[in-house]
Ligand code: NI
């Protein structure tokens with residue numbers, strides 16, 4: 499399995515001939531190395547309805563007939579745009595042909611902001627646990643620190659966790675380091691930083707703060723293989 503990072507919260511997983519994209523924010527993401535035209539995801543997983551996470555989902559999904567996995571409200575909204583969806587919700591798990599997906603809670607917003615100055619309710623934000631090829635990968639989505647991360651860590655042996663460190667909208671580096679120990683994650687990769695001025699961070703300082711987990715700073719395009 500190949501797991502790669504592509505700036506902001508974009509993570510790609512390639513497993514058994516399938517490509518999974520998490521939070522494919524490509525157009526408008528100055529840190530990404532991806533191009534919408536080049537991406538052919540079989541599956542897209544969304545953590546929440548904010549524009550910097552839904553990103554180019556509709557275009558990608560329509561072009562590639564991708565299955566979009568998201569919370570029920572966001573999935574329903576996308577299905578109205580003729581995108582193939584699988585709705586889930588916080589606490590629920592489902593076995594797909596590529597592996598198992600479970601949504602966890604996240605403390606954040608999830609409204610989709612439209613061009614018409616409207617904010618459309620998109621259900622609760624989530625983190626995503628992926629059980630693939632015997633490994634457990636956690637993408638925290640956007641969230642503040644919460645102590646039930648301990649419960650997630652107790653229930654699931656996390657091999658690799660992608661945690662937001664940008665501060666301002668999500669956990670900052672110190673809270674994210676505490677999250678890493680709550681989750682008992684073997685390896686941690688910082689995400690959701692440097693994309694916009696209020697979330698500028700030094701990811702190397704974050705990695706130095708980690709006590710129990712191994713940290714790895716990934717540049718856009720970097721790959722972890724299991
Ligand atoms: Ni957000």
Ligand code: MN
Nearest residue numbers: 548550551640
């Ligand atoms: Mn965000």
